[in-house]
Amino acid sequence: MAAKRSLVLHRLTGTLLFLIMSIALPVSPGTFEFAGREYGANVITHPPGYDGRGGNMIVTVGIAPSSTYAAEMVVPIQNAVDTWNNLIPTTENVVREGSNVPAHQFDFESVALHELGHCLGLGHPNLASESGLTGMDRNYTSSTKGADGQFNLASGADAVIGSGDDLRGDDVNLHWFQKSNNNPFSVAERVDQTTYSRDLVDLPPGQSFAANADRNVGRLWGIHDTEAVMQQGIISGEAQRTLTGDDVATLRLAMSGLDRLAGTTDDYTVQLEFVGLSDNADIVFSFDGSRASFAVCEIRAVQIDPLHFTISQGRIYFNANIAWFFNDVPAPTPPKYSTPSPAIFANDIAGSITLQQNDTLKITLSLNPGVYIGKLADYWLRAATPMGVFWLSDRFEFIPSDQPIRAYGGKLFVIDRFPILTIPANQLPLGTYTLTFAVDDNLDGVANGTFQASIDVTITP
Incomplete structure (x- = not known):
């Protein structure tokens, strides 16, 4: 252990790297900073303070x-800090209708959340602007060019x-x-190299x-209005203030x-x-x-072993000429x-x-499983009626x-809006019926x- 520690300290003092990652103005687990460049595709980058030993890393902002x-x-930076600290994956994190962001402005908090991710070591999960590509081609999954020296881009069936x-x-x-x-909207219970890979085999x-x-x-997964915070690009009038499964899983992978x-x-x-207010925080x-035509994260990092970097300093800049909210x-x-968000409708x-x-x-019933999609669970439908308590069985019959x-x-x-029951009200005794649709977090x-x-x-007369 002592020899390993001295090697780390040598690299901490002897290796200093500088990288700029930016969000381009949009025209329409993830990856890590430094991966795919001269250091190889398997690189993982860690937040400030990590030197290879476990513990709790305090990163000042x-x-x-x-x-x-x-x-x-x-307030928006405090919110972004809390969001990364909570590390809770969500769905439907892209909000336009119901957002408090005016249509002609860009949401500062959403962009700050993205840039903080860069300062923690996360890269863009898509090819993004650094690929040199334009338009929708930037939305292909992050990669480097292979032996043929070009990106191969075909969207499949x-x-x-x-x-x-x-x-x-x-x-x-x-x-x-x-x-x-291969579902980037869910998170495995255990996040490490036993459950995640970048090897296509x-x-x-x-x-x-x-x-x-x-x-x-x-x-394609039945999940709407959801996109990784670290995906490059944001649209005016849009808020994206919570993390997705991909954002959470990528940071948790680094934390392994x-x-x-x-x-x-x-x-x-x-x-x-x-x-x-401080110029001396780890991230400012x-x-x-x-420094920025829109928003940019400038990071300095040290190499702590051949496959791992640790960020030593992050500076995030915004352009004041942009219409920020x-x-x-x-x-x-x-x-x-x-x-999961169950809903029941009469x-x-x-x-x-x-009636x-x-x-x-x-x-009718609806269910947004959130990031629990695909997880095994029990479903229940209870009806408390004037005649007693009934339960919907697996044969779609209400059983007392x-x-x-x-x-x-x-x-x-x-x-x-899956239909469960359609019945004339005159076939039901008068009174109040309470129906509860529930799902568990296990099976x-x-x-x-x-x-x-x-x-x-x-039901009334």
Whole structure:
């Protein structure tokens, strides 16, 4: 151990690298900084403070006291710091309708969240502007050129760029994917080299390249309005203030340490600490139009072994000539859509409803599984009625029972207004019916009701 430590210290003092990563103005687990350049495709880059030994890394974040908009930056930067600290994956993190961002402005918090990711060591999961490509071609999964000296870009049978059936020739993949499913919107329970890989031989059968968490790829999984924060590009009027599975998995992979195995002594955690106005933090935000045409992260890093770098300093610059929107609302905890969201509707209303006997009652169910998509779980539908308690069985029949009866046991998947019951109201006794749709966070046949939604239906004369 002593010899290894002295080698690390030598490199800390003897090797200094400089890299600029930027978000270009948009025209329309992930990767790591330094990977794929002269240091090889397998490089992993770590946040400030990591030297190969495990523990909790405190990374300070500040705002340059002399910067323009110093006061306006405080709340959105605090929100971005909290988001990375919580490390909670979400879906539907791309918000336009319902966002507080004016249509002609760019959301400072969303861009700050992205740039903080660079300062923690994360790269773009897509080819992005640094590839030299233009337009939609930048959305292909991050790679280097192969022996033929060019990017090979074909979207495959699904015609969606960045998905698992892309045909990329001899391009060298840089994106770490989940071996079991190549789904960048979910996170494996254990995140390390046993569950994630960038070697294409580890892809699931029938897939040809690592998928990235582009919003169009998400639609193939039934996941809408979702895109990795580290994906390059943001649109005016759009907020993207929470992480996806890909963002979380990539940082957690780095946190598995030099041996890339979770649960060993070189594992670490990261805690960002906002220190307010300071030029001396590990990561400092400021506005400087001479350094950024839009927004840019400049990082310095040290090489701690042939396959690992640690960032020593991060400086994030914004251009004041851009129409920025500064969110002044603290981020909710936990973030929306981080967990499964069941919904139950009576006549398309998700709430209390009163029907007369000449009406018809229609019950439908929806489920957004969030990042739990594909996880095994129990499904339950309970109806508390004037005649007693009924449960929907796996034969789609309501059975009277004081004990829970499971409707389904299997993978969590997207459900969109699935019809359960259509019945004339005059066939039901008068009174109030409370229906509860619930899914658990496991598959054990025990009704936990971890995630649930209820409605009340009152039948009147």
